[in-house]
Amino acid sequence: MISDLREKIIQSALLQFEEKGFHGVSVNEIVTSVGTSKGGFYHHFSAKDELLFVIHDIFISYVLEKATIAYQTYESPTKRLQLIIKEFVSVFDRYKPHISVFYQESIYLRPEYETLIKDKRDQFKRIVTDTIMEGKECKEFRQELSPDITGMAILGMVNWTYKWYKQSGTKTIEEIGDEFVDLILHSVLKVESLSSAIYQDLLIK
Amino acid sequence: MISDLREKIIQSALLQFEEKGFHGVSVNEIVTSVGTSKGGFYHHFSAKDELLFVIHDIFISYVLEKATIAYQTYESPTKRLQLIIKEFVSVFDRYKPHISVFYQESIYLRPEYETLIKDKRDQFKRIVTDTIMEGKECKEFRQELSPDITGMAILGMVNWTYKWYKQSGTKTIEEIGDEFVDLILHSVLKVESLSSAIYQDLLIK
DNA sequence: TCGAACAGACCAACTAGTCGGTCTCGTCAT
DNA sequence: ATGACGAGACCGACTAGTTGGTCTGTTCGA
Secondary structure, three states, X not given: OOOOHHHHHHXXXXXXXXXXXXXXXXXXXXXXXXXXXXXXXXXXXXXXXXXXXXXXXXXXXXXXXXXXXXXXXXXXXXXXXXXXXXXXXHHXXXXXXXXXXXXHOHHHOOHHHHHHHHHHHHHHHHHHHHHHHHHHHOOOEOOOOOHHHHHHXXXXXXXOHHHHOOOOOOOOHHHHHHHHHHHHHHHHXXXXXXXXXXXXXXXXX | OOXXXXXXXXXXXXXXXXXHOXXXXXXXXXHHHOOOOHHHHHHHOOOHHHHHHHHHHHHHHHHHHHHHHHHHHOOOHHHHHHHHHHHHHHHHHHHHHHHHHHHHOHHHOOHHXXXXXXHHHHHHHHHHHHHHHHHHHXXXXXXXXXXXXXXXXXXXXXXXXXXXXXXXXXXXXXXXXXXXXXXXXXXXXXXXXXXXXXXXXXXXX
């Protein structure tokens, strides 16, 4: 059984960053919490913010991959949107700390790291807005929707979950995801598309 | 014309915190940027994080007041919800930096300050969830909604705006607010309530 | 003249990062 | 088999600089 120090550092730092913020945790605290030393740390990371970058990248790469797959799985924008949301929400159980750090501490990434992350984040955004545009084009979605605002509204609604979701809560992340899908489909679908969505079990009840 | 140093410090620190984060700006940077000194700063604030608290409090107090008034203005949950959202969104033009700091830097508040802020934030949340519960009771809203999740979904959608809204963008904050109201009412209202909402000009088109 | 409003030198604590050194273990010539 | 060798993993004292905060003044209006 090898004990991969690098992984241990990432895991421990992650939880501490989530709780106390990037600048609220010193390198010394990190290394003592995993039982290593400054030397051990800087053997694996060039700087403290490389660690921050790694945490960002793990999360956004995973989300982008899931969204890409969801997009390719269906042709119908309604089903695409539904799967993208469900996949994204389900990430919270596994990556809650990553997400918190991602949305709270990204200002502390140095520019070169920041652009790398921004690229992937923008790709993810595009998948959502493209789906909304296609939904309008094929007449499943309401024509008065603006893809940008609607896209950011959806992302905001889902992203915000990191501020309040607790795994110990009464609802599972899947139940929350179902309610989000229900709310979002009601807000974007035409009234006449709603009934067929109900028929396909995409909505609650 | 009196030059209120305290106000100048708050304004300057606010913009710097928004850009570089609470720990990304030192007290020295703050005082030199407003042309004063350590002595001047600590004459007005007991500690750096009191300044952070003041910024938090200005914003949340304002929002809470607006939401309370909006709640009291109407009897109908639909119109209440619509006004609460519109009022909240319109805050972004005036308080964008406060909001960014509020949602990014609150971990750095010491516990005593944190509870003060949390109280007001919870009051605000309650206004939203209560409105949703009342909307269900008077049969304007869909019965399958869960007030908690729906409330957090709405708050998330609106709050997230601070991550992407730019005053220089093509849409005004009022237009964005109208689109949010449109999306939210479509997602919470019963289909038969939608038509009367359109009649009352609450929805787009 | 007295106190509020500020100035700025100063301090102890802490910061990220460095660097010479040690320890472990696989490789390879003997 | 064994000992020499070397490379990567890791250690921790150290440094140079920064941090929030204090303290002794000074200025200045009432």
